[in-house]
Amino acid sequence: MFFQQLVNGLVSGCVYALIALGYTMIFGILGIVNFAQGEIYMFGAFGAVTVYAATGSLALAILAGLGAACLVGVLLERFAFRPLRGTHPLVPLISAIGASILLSSLARFFFGPEDRPFPHEFSAATYTVFSAHITGMQLTIMGISAALMTALWLFLTMSRHGKAIQAVAMDSDAARLSGINVNRAYVATFLSGSALSGVAGMLMAVYYNATSPTMGLLPGLKAFSAAILGGVGSIPGAIIGGLVLGVAENLGAAYLSSNFKDAFAFIALVLVLIIRPRGIMGQRK
């Protein structure tokens, strides 16, 4: 049972980590918390479900999900955050909360309030490792997440544009003096963060075979906790934070009480903040 719960925890942890990367990258570069990250996740799922229902093509559905998530991310940057640059940090925070409510209301308006299934049949093959049963879908989620995280890491540390994004995060005025276009760096950050959240949304839509306008709320909050848990602004921190949170809530639900599954994620957050306020990988200021 322990290994089974560990696997289940890692699967949801991967999804939290993908969303947490969006939070942490945007915080790292702009110093703001994008509370609409969970809604980007939801729009990724809805884009994919809608196009899949209309065309029956999985490839088109994935493209649509990615496109919807990226579009929402870029529009947020342009209209919810850019006009507020240079204001008190609380102002973009309120703007983000407003954007989040607007987006989930829009989703309810266009897609209706009820759950929609993701009607795709995936292989039901399971594999047994250390007495844990792992489904093909779980392997897919972990594989895709690991590949995306590696790709993000390589982009940020190896490519010129990735380094430029890091430079803007470290010192935006110095970056401008080096000829880096900071607006482009902000858009690139929102694009990559939104793409990751969109993929997470699609994966969960398939995993639970369900999408709803409020599906982004709880994963969004948990991923936010994961980003803080790992040390906000830190990329490895967001990944570790997501995995720790996913495993903690699954083990808590299995061994203590499944009624409190959601609470365990936040208990883990509180514990880490008491013991290590800057988060697992956070830098001391």
Added chain:
Amino acid sequence: MLRLSNIHTYYGNIHAVKGVSIHVNPGEIVALIGGNGAGKSTILRTISGILKPASGTIHFGSDDITSLGPESILRTGIGHVPEGRRLFKGLTVRDNLILGAYSRRDRDRIDDDIDAMERLFPILKKRKGQIAGTLSGGEQQMLAMARAMMARPGVLLLDEPSMGLAPIITAQIYAQIKALNLGEGLSMLLVEQNARLALNLAHRGYVVETGRIVMEGTTGELRESNEIQRAYLGKGYREVWE
């Protein structure tokens, strides 16, 4: 080649630069000296486009660069080494140099220029893979200058290169600045609180007080001025007047 005409700049409500007109000729080192808060750094930040002037014009060669953003101004050939170095502290020395060349289109030449910078500042070659934030103050200043040079500027704005450095390190940095000027024929606009250093290196100078130019001349003339000797070179009234 660089000419500011009647520039006014505000910092929020503070009128920090009040009608400054200065110029830098090709190959020349020009010093801006003056006390804390006189507006020297604000002048440099206005030239490089971080701040927008409220009125006045800035020309570089025949181009009017007054309304351009920092990225475009850098591309016209004005490099800026900001006060306090402002390195990308979490990146390696090499990455800082690569990012210095971010605006350039001739990417195949960048490696050659990194080699050239490592010849000029040999310590940077030794520290190549080190995280920039772990360098000593002098090394950070050298990296900041090398990073700005990677954009191949025609004019370099240098803001307090001696800040927080021991005299022996400062002497080394100033020797390197002089080498850049002689070797590359690079023009420079140098901001310094240490007037003695600046006047020994530069060809001409301006004295800035509360946002205005109050005196200008060749550095020889400025060094001889009683006013400068008293206020900036630390000579007592007695010594000067009697």
